[in-house]
Every structure is written in structure tokens, then in C-alpha cells.
Amino acid sequence: MMDYDLELDRLYSEIERNDAKKILIQLPDGLKPYAKTIQEEIKNRFDSEVVFWAGSCFGACDAPIHVRNLGFDLLVQFGHAPWRY
Numbered sequence: 001m002m003d004y005d006l007e008l009d010r011l012y013s014e015i016e017r018n019d020a021k022k023i024l025i026q027l028p029d030g031l032k033p034y035a036k037t038i039q040e041e042i043k044n045r046f047d048s049e050v051v052f053w054a055g056s057c058f059g060a061c062d063a064p065i066h067v068r069n070l071g072f073d074l075l076v077q078f079g080h081a082p083w084r085y
Contacts, residue, residue, distance in 0.1 A: 004031065008041060011076060015046055020073035026053040027078050 015023065023042070027035060032052075039050045051072070067075075 004034075006031075006034075006038065006078060008038075011042070012045060014074060014076070015042070015048060018074050020046075020048055022049045022051070022072050023074045023076060024051050024053060024067060024070075024072040025076045025078070031078055 014020070025035075025038065027038075035052050039052070042048060042050050053067075
């Protein structure tokens with residue numbers, strides 16, 4: 001698909017585990033050109049709505065947590081380092 005390992009299998013597992021029907025994805029600027037491809041990959045596998053955060057993405061400290069009340073089942077942040085929670 002692309003030159004990056006986006007760990008889509010891991011994402012698919014999280015979608016299944018959470019039975020996520022409404023997914024918010026946050027991408028760093030370098031991956032935003034791949035948003036449509038990522039969306040198509042998810043939609044081909046699941047009956048889920050996929051929305052992309054159009055705002056900033058400066059890492060784990062920049063999560064759009066204020067959207068938690070908008071009904072998303074899963075917030076996915078793509079980045080270069082793991083975030084331990």
C-alpha cells in the first residue's frame with residue numbers, strides 16, 4: 001500500500017475488540033495524503049464510519065480528547081512512537 005508500516009492489522013484488531021462503528025483517526029501531516037487509502041482499507045473490511053481529524057497532530061500530547069462526547073467508539077492516533085497508557 002505505501003512505504004510505511006501503519007500496523008493496520010493491529011488497528012483491525014482494535015476495531016473488532018471495541019466493535020467500533022464510528023472511528024476518529026488523527027494523522028501527522030506526513031501521513032495525511034494517505035487518508036483516503038487508510039479509509040478505504042477500513043471500509044473494505046468493516047461497516048464503520050471513518051472520520052479524520054483535520055486539526056494539528058504533534059504526538060500523544062495533542063490528542064483531540066475534547067471530541068470524546070461526539071460519539072466516537074475509537075480514537076486512533078498514527079505516529080512514530082508507541083504511547084503507553
